[in-house]
Amino acid sequence: MALIFHSSIKRDDWWRAEMAKHVPDLEMRFHPDVGNPDDIEFALCFNMPEGELARFKNLKAIFSLGAGVDHFFKDPTFPKHVPLARVVDDELSARMTEYVVQHVLNHHRDQLTYDHQQRQKVWKVHHPPAATARKVGILGLGALGNHAAKTLASLGFQVSGWSRSKKEIPSVKSYAGAGELDQFLSEVEILVCLLPLTEETEGILNADLFAKLPEGASLINPGRGPHLVEEDLIKALDSGHMSCATLDVFRTEPLPEDSPLWSHEKIRITPHVASIAAPNRVAALVAQNIIRARNGEKLLNQVDVDRGY
Incomplete structure (x- = not known):
C-alpha cells in the first residue's frame, strides 16, 4: 500500500516519520517520484499538478492538506468517483x-x-x-x-x-x-x-x-x-x-x-496566513481516514463532490 504526497512545502522526512506513527505499513512516495502508479492507493496533496491524480487507477481515497478543496476541481481529469476528504479540525x-x-x-x-x-x-x-x-x-x-x-x-x-x-x-x-x-x-x-x-x-x-x-x-x-x-x-x-x-x-x-x-x-x-493546518493533526486525521477507507467506511469530513465542499 502506497500514498503519494504533494505539497509546495518540502518536509518529506517529517511526513514519513509522522505517518509511520499512525500507519506503520504505509509506504510514502513524494511527487514527482511516483514509481509504479498502480501501487498508489491514497493521495495526500494540495495543488497536485493537473492530470496527475487520474494516473492512479487504484486510488481508494484522496485527502486535502487543508480545509479547501477547490484546487482539486480545477483539474478537468480529477477522478470524482474517488472519495475526497478535507481537513476539519x-x-x-x-x-x-x-x-x-x-x-x-x-x-x-x-x-x-x-x-x-x-x-x-x-x-x-x-x-x-x-x-x-x-x-x-x-x-x-x-x-x-x-x-x-x-x-x-x-x-x-x-x-x-x-x-x-x-x-x-x-x-x-x-x-x-x-x-x-x-x-x-x-x-x-x-x-x-x-x-x-x-x-x-x-x-x-x-x-x-x-x-x-x-x-x-x-x-x-x-x-x-x-x-x-x-x-x-x-x-x-x-x-x-x-x-x-x-x-x-x-x-x-x-x-x-x-x-x-x-x-x-x-x-x-497578509500572505495567506489566516489559518494553516498543523501537520501533526493532519497526519492523525489522514491515518483515521486510511483505516476507514480500508474498512469500506465513509471518510471523516468527506466532500460532497457535486456541491464542491
Whole structure:
C-alpha cells in the first residue's frame, strides 16, 4: 500500500516519520517520484499538478492538506468517483477565529486610520461605537464561520451570518439562500467572507454586492482569492462607499508585485496566513481516514463532490 504526497512545502522526512506513527505499513512516495502508479492507493496533496491524480487507477481515497478543496476541481481529469476528504479540525477553526477577531477589532477600532496618522504624525482621536452597536456579518457558516461567529458574539458584537441553509447558532442571526442575501448585506458594517469556493461563490465579492452594503462598510476576506473581484473592491474603496479592507487570499499567489492592492491606502494585506493546518493533526486525521477507507467506511469530513465542499 502506497500514498503519494504533494505539497509546495518540502518536509518529506517529517511526513514519513509522522505517518509511520499512525500507519506503520504505509509506504510514502513524494511527487514527482511516483514509481509504479498502480501501487498508489491514497493521495495526500494540495495543488497536485493537473492530470496527475487520474494516473492512479487504484486510488481508494484522496485527502486535502487543508480545509479547501477547490484546487482539486480545477483539474478537468480529477477522478470524482474517488472519495475526497478535507481537513476539519478544532485547532484550524480556532486559528481562523483568531485572525477574524484580530481584524474585526482592527476595523472596529479604526486601526488602519491610526496607522496612517502615525506615518503622517497626526494626533487625532476617533470614537467608534461600542461592540454591542457594531454589526458584523459572516458569509459562510460552516465549521470556520460557525466558530468565528460564536466568538464574535461572545465579545458583544451584533453578529449575523449567511449560508446555503439556516443555521442555529446562539446569539447569531441566520440568513439563508439567495432570497435572503440582500437583507443580510443591508445590515452589515464589517463583512467577513468564509465561504467555500464553488461555481456559485466565485466572484461573489463584486460591485453588485458592495453596493448593497451600507456606506462605510468594510471587508475582511480570509476565504478564497477567487471570491473577490479585485477591481470592483478598489472602485468601491476609491468612491468612498467602502471604508477599508483586509485581504489574506488572492486570485494569484504570491500576489504579483505590480498589483495595485499592495499600495492602496485602504487595504491591509497578509500572505495567506489566516489559518494553516498543523501537520501533526493532519497526519492523525489522514491515518483515521486510511483505516476507514480500508474498512469500506465513509471518510471523516468527506466532500460532497457535486456541491464542491
